[in-house]
Amino acid sequence: MAAPHSEVSMGKRRTLGWLKLARAIVPGLALLLGAALALKERAVLSPQLAHAQSPVLAISKSASPDPVVAGEKLTYVITITNTQSTALTGVVVRDMVPEHTTFSLVNSRGGQWIMRSPGGGKRGEVSWEAAEPLLPDQTAHLEMVVQVEEGWTGPIVNADYGATIEGLDEPVIGPPVTTHVVQPTPTTTPTPMPTATPMPPTSTPTPTATPTPRPATSTPIPSPTPVPPLKSPGGQMGLLLGIVSIVAVLVPVAAWFVKSKGEG
Numbered sequence: 001m002a003a004p005h006s007e008v009s010m011g012k013r014r015t016l017g018w019l020k021l022a023r024a025i026v027p028g029l030a031l032l033l034g035a036a037l038a039l040k041e042r043a044v045l046s047p048q049l050a051h052a053q054s055p056v057l058a059i060s061k062s063a064s065p066d067p068v069v070a071g072e073k074l075t076y077v078i079t080i081t082n083t084q085s086t087a088l089t090g091v092v093v094r095d096m097v098p099e100h101t102t103f104s105l106v107n108s109r110g111g112q113w114i115m116r117s118p119g120g121g122k123r124g125e126v127s128w129e130a131a132e133p134l135l136p137d138q139t140a141h142l143e144m145v146v147q148v149e150e151g152w153t154g155p156i157v158n159a160d161y162g163a164t165i166e167g168l169d170e171p172v173i174g175p176p177v178t179t180h181v182v183q184p185t186p187t188t189t190p191t192p193m194p195t196a197t198p199m200p201p202t203s204t205p206t207p208t209a210t211p212t213p214r215p216a217t218s219t220p221i222p223s224p225t226p227v228p229p230l231k232s233p234g235g236q237m238g239l240l241l242g243i244v245s246i247v248a249v250l251v252p253v254a255a256w257f258v259k260s261k262g263e264g
Contacts, residue, residue, distance in 0.1 A: 056084045059174040067180040071150040078142040087133035090166025097123040098158045101146035110140035152181055
């Protein structure tokens with residue numbers, strides 16, 4: 001009676017083991033299924049993101065300059081070539097203005113293209129629609145110029161570009177392009193040198209000849225010769241007047257004396 005009981009217990013254990021294994025596998029399968037559905041939905045909503053390989057069209061992209069200075073222009077050029085022996089119709093090339101940039105200019109070379117853009121200073125999709133079939137071995141260069149954000153330092157990755165072709169279910173895209181952004185080199189402002197104050201011209205003294213001292217010699221000074229006093233006319237006149245005065249006094253006295261003598 002013990003054997004049947006053990007067989008039943010072993011069967012239950014196996015069942016429980018399978019259940020545990022299923023529980024562990026099912027969530028993983030669910031995650032894988034959800035991821036696959038998400039990728040498919042993304043490809044449907046954004047066909048330019050689907051990495052499809054096509055032998056009919058070659059596509060590549062370049063960026064210049066690299067590195068680029070923040071605040072300057074960055075030019076992307078998409079090059080496509082019809083690699084098959086028949087013309088391609090309904091060719092539309094799309095590109096997205098990458099992050100940290102804004103749209104500036106769109107251009108094309110090689111064929112007639114209808115160009116659409118989000119407008120200057122904006123971000124969004126830029127497209128080139130071929131106005132005529134792309135002939136075998138024909139090459140076109142599609143140009144997009146963007147303005148790099150000032151103050152940004154780091155990489156700019158542009159992988160969101162591709163081409164759709166009439167009759168081709170999936171778009172054709174090329175490899176991503178990475179550009180490095182650097183800050184402008186600060187320019188050193190030269191420090192102005194102080195202006196020297198002009199000094200007044202210094203007058204150079206003219207050297208004067210120093211007299212050579214001569215030996216002292218005693219030169220005898222002659223004594224002045226005495227000069228007799230000159231008789232001035234004034235002195236002579238005074239003397240004459242004095243004589244006249246005396247005569248004037250003596251004449252009356254003499255006359256009186258004579259008269260006195262006569263009467264006696």
